[in-house]
Amino acid sequence: MILHSFVKSDETMFESFAVYLREGAGLSDEELDLVKQVTIEKKLRKRQYLLQEGDVAHYNCFVAKGCLRLYRIGKDGSEHILRFAVENWWMSDYESYNSGDPAKGNIDAIEDSELLLIKKQDFDALTNTIAKFRLFRERLEARSYDASLKRIMSNISETAEERYVNFIKSYPQFYSRVPLHMVASFLGVSRETLSRVRLQYSTNK
Structure with a gap:
């Protein structure tokens, strides 16, 4: 994953993430402090890559502002877009993220974007430490699975x-x-x- 310039999350950008986690997961201020300790801020310009094919997706990415896309390049050079992500959505190449294998996809910014990144081992640690975060993660993964299945059925039928x-x-x-x-x-x-x-x-x- 390309992270040429990143810093620990600042107050302004993290606050939008904190609101999202308070409302969606019910995290307390103390639990949000644990999240903040492992959260990294990243800004992308339009068309700038977050991840390129062949790199390993080490981070789960929360979109605080902007719009991203995940896509793969076909053998004929054509682009096949797998998903988009806007504010309050998560993005990664989850096949690479979960397996640790090189990514088959690319992620770049459709607009100038502000992102909050959490490394996989830190995300897993939060899941194991904070029960409400674990339940929240399970809901996110269930919704993502449902959306993927719905899209497959849509393309078929x-x-x-x-x-x-x-x-x-x-x-x-x-x-x-x-x-x-x-x-x-x-x-x-x-x-x-x-x-x-x-x-x-x-x-x-």
């Missing part, structure tokens, strides 16, 4: 128009911030197909 409609309804926060060619890549359709589907959808609304 839905038309391009159905995938597009479900995308804009399920992820309105992405649609206004992600370029159309990236939306097309995420949906597994060509840009031309997406343009046609968007026109049909607008006409039928």
Whole structure:
């Protein structure tokens, strides 16, 4: 993972993370202090990499501000976007993160972004130390699994128009911030197909 410049989390950036953890996990101030001790601040410029293929994903990343994407490069050089992440979402190449193997994907910033990173061993230690954090992690992983399964079933059984409609309804926060060619890549359709589907959808609304 590329971390040329990083520092321990500052008060302003961490506070947004603290609000998220208070509301989502019910952590106390003392428990938040434990989290803060192992949290690293990282700022990315637009198009700057957080992770490149071949590196190991050592960190779980919380998006305090901005938008990231995880993608892989096909044998023909085309990009295949696997997921996006905006404010209050987590991001990593979890296959590499969990196994310790080199990543097959890349993560970069679609917008200038502010991130909070926790190294895997520290994240695991928080899970083992703070019961509420462990339950919170289990809920996150369950939601991530459900979303992945839903996307697989969508790609198998839905038309391009159905995938597009479900995308804009399920992820309105992405649609206004992600370029159309990236939306097309995420949906597994060509840009031309997406343009046609968007026109049909607008006409039928």
